[in-house]
Amino acid sequence: MALILECVIVMLLVISLFAVLGLVLVLMERKVAARMQIRLGPNRVGPKGMFQTAADTLKLMMKEGLTPDGADKFLFNLAPFVVMIAAMLIMAPIAFAKGFQIWDINIGVLYVSAVSSVSVIGILMAGWASNNKYSLLGAMRSGAQIVSYELSAGLSIISIVVLSGSLQVSDIIASQQTGWWLFRGHIPAIIAFVIFIIAVTAETNRAPFDLAEAESELTAGFHTEYSGMKFALFFLAEYINIFIVCAIGATLFLGGWMPLHMGHWEGFNHLMDYIPSSLWFLGKTFFLIFLIMWFRWTFPRLRVDQLLSLEWKYLLPISMFNLLLITLIAIMGWHF
Amino acid sequence: MAFLKEYISEVYHAVSSLLKGMRTTGSYFVRPKEIITQQYPDNRADMKIPERFRGEVVMTHDENNEHACTGCTACELACPNATIKIVTKFDTTPEGKKKKALDTFVYHLELCTMCNLCVEACPTSAIKMAQTFEHSVYDRNQLLKKLNNPGSKLRAGVE
Amino acid sequence: METYKVPPNGGDEGLDTADDGALVINVGPQHPATHGVLHLVITLQGETIQKIEPHLGYIHRSIEKMCESLSYRQFIYVTSRMDYLSAHINNHGCALCVEKGLQLEVPPRAQVIRVLMGELTRIASHELWWGAMAMDLGAFTPFFYAFRERETINDIMEETCGARLTMNYMVPGGVMYDLHPNFQQRVKDFIQLFNNKIDEYDDLVTGNIIFQNRTKGVGVLSAADAISYGCTGPVARGSGVACDIRKLYPYAVYDKVAFDEIIETAGDSYARYLVRVKELRQSVRIIEQLIDNIPEGDFQAKTKAVLKLPKGEFYSRVETARGEFGVYIVSEGGTTPYRIKFRSPGFSNLSALDHMSRGSKIGDLMAIMGTLDLVIPDIDR
Secondary structure (H helix, E strand, O other): OHHHHHHHHHHHHHHHHHHHHHHHHHHHHHHHHHHHOOOOOOOOOOHHHOOHHHHHHHHHHHOOOOOOOOOOHHHHHHHHHHHHHHHHHHOOOOEEEOOEEOOOOOOHHHHHHHHHHHHHHHHHHHHHHOOOHHHHHHHHHHHHHHHHHHHHHHHHHHHHHHHHOOOOHHHHHHOOOOOOHHHHOHHHHHHHHHHHHHHHHHHOOOOOOOHHHOHHHHOOHHHOOOOHHHHHHHHHHHHHHHHHHHHHHHHHHOOOOOOOOOOOOHHHHHHHHOOOHHHHHHHHHHHHHHHHHHHHOOOOOOOHHHHHHHHHHHHHHHHHHHHHHHHHHHHHOOOO | OHHHHHHHHHHHHHHHHHHHHHHHHHHHHOOHHHOOOOOHHHHOOOOOOOOOOOOEEEEOOOOOOEEOOOOOOHHHHHOOOOOEEEEEEEEEOOOOOEEEEEEEEEEEHHHOOOOOHHHHHOOOOOEEEEOOOOOOOOOHHHHEEEOOOOOOEEOOOOO | OOOOOOOOOOOOOOOOOOOOOOEEEEEOOOOOOOOOOOEEEEEEEOOEEEEEEEEOOOOOOOHHHHHOOOOOOOHHHHHHHOOHHHHHHHHHHHHHHHHHHHOOOOOHHHHHHHHHHHHHHHHHHHHHHHHHHHHHOOOOHHHHHHHHHHHHHHHHHHHHHOOOOOOOOEEOOEEOOOOOOOHHHHHHHHHHHHHHHHHHHHHHHHOOHHHHHHHOOOOOOOHHHHHHOOOOHHHHHOOOOOOOHHHHOOOOOOOOOOOOOOOOOOOOHHHHHHHHHHHHHHHHHHHHHHHOOOOOOOOEOOOOOOOOOOOEEEEEEEEOOOOEEEEEEEEOOOOOOOEEEEEOHHHHHHHOHHHHHOOOEHHHHHHHHHHHOOOHHHHHO
């Protein structure tokens, strides 16, 4: 009984976290975009436009959830939920603060990379079921893209697994007690980090890899036919996915909730420990999110064949060679 | 080896070109002073409209409610869109002669393209362009305007 | 009464409408990349373009027929509504044609003002193109930077001409008003600011590796094809065809100023892009030469109240931001033209689209259409 109650509470917490994250991240994206584009951004609803996204959500909820006549009704309506549930599942092994984790599974990192590929099924489902040519093209692009970029994302995750010697998220964080892997792993760790960021940008269908919804080519790609709350679920899932991949990036390379520790500088380390661990985690995650937003508002989009050649000709060979170097570092114990 | 060197320099140039772009957008991100947005309805009070701006055709009246329009229809002929319709009447002068004069200056704002040809054509400078620009109304009939004030008459001495 | 029921497949024949598995998609008339009501029927094999059929006429207003009922003073303003981004230059072409018919000498001051305004218009037009091109390729931010500079030009135009986009500043025999007293200072300020901004554009877009990969080798148009399709302007100059009307048939004071005709030989989208970006600097160069040397004198020649062209045919051409704009007037000696024909650059440039994009990916189409710089009202008239 207590277990069921616990499950319900966790479920409610995750769902409310989703809602809050969606609102905050969309607002953040709009504000960041506005500042980079020398605009003001939303500033009318609430103080400094803070309730703009809440108002938008209200609008989307009140809109009619249209299902096109030619669509496969069952799959069409299922797809947004598949994407959403896939995003929810990855939330499980993420450590939000010291000892604050839903499920510290012993193969945490493997679990994350396995479940993150489920969302592409939802996207393919949406694109196919819409019975729209733009949607189909977008979904197919998305499929090719996510399958390829998972490789280099996986390889850069493995490089941290090699360094820390564990797949468990709590162990990986604990191994960064004396310093984050980004700094301790020499240049190969930095290369792995850069590749990880590029690969997850592609995996979350963000610009410059937003080919699945490239609006100047495919109007809106796989979610062209969606409206109202079903569209909002896709939109929300996109931002939740960004949060999750950035959280994983922060956990693997920047030490998760672990404060900034510098070797054996006791005084400095104690000072850093005063900052709550949840703030460290959120700070790092939002820094990475900002980085990904910065990409989006700077770069043009790649073409579909260039996207694949970037992965197969550049990222994959580099990350394989890099993994070799990291293994060498780990075996010889050259890291700090 | 030359192949490897080329490969590495290719990657290096690619990354540096991307970082250059990010530097540009990033520098704007940290300089909010560069923001150019004008919050239009709020800044109405201190908005500057150039004096030559063509917003709509108006007829100038002086303090005696007198205008300079003789009803010669030069503007009506100059207008490419039939925006202006001049209705004339016959006044009797004190000498008892009948004289053509302006009755109503009808102006269709909804047809006007603000080309300024009517103002150029007017021999007596009776009409000019006003700087107003907020012309939206709920009913199209409100855009049909009579430019001469009720009870106004031709200024003495204007032929 | 029978009600219409939508068939189970939505009235569509299914996704594959061609026998060989090709996918036919309609890009437009409402599509984010067509910048207006252009309708392209594209036959795709996978992501590869097999054929493009442009469908025109969604914004046809029969401007040429309208002009037959307007007098020689009146018809000029209509041409602002064709290529609205080069409104000034269009008006200039029409004014030149009427002046040719009237054997009218335009005062030197008016000629310099016309060239200054034309080059400012060209900068504004290329600015908008640059932002929209980057936006088509997925980069949103350049659009706002481009509009910031364009806004400054619009403000200068508004102060002198009285309107921001469709100025109607050219009249037969000169310009409508004299320059605003602030004009020279504001243009100088703008030029100073603009020179720095062009470098920023290069950092953000021109040098960007993604942008270069998207445009290099895409939509190649050979010089022979450019000529046979009748392409003009930056599209033809990107293929190595020297066709700048300002150099070949100089009008106004273009023969008295020093500027280079930009010619790139690659013929791909990147070459066309470079031509336009380099033209920005040439336009700045022309303005810098003229802004301090505006001759004193009349801004308008004395003309009769009613203009009548002698019986005959008159043709004049100008270089707009998109290419050669021609005005052809047939006069029967009356106050209105008997027949008028505009040669718009966009129409000929669009006709090369199918040839350029066969075999490319659908993503390339945006790069190709972006560098064609289409203005749909200019194509449809």
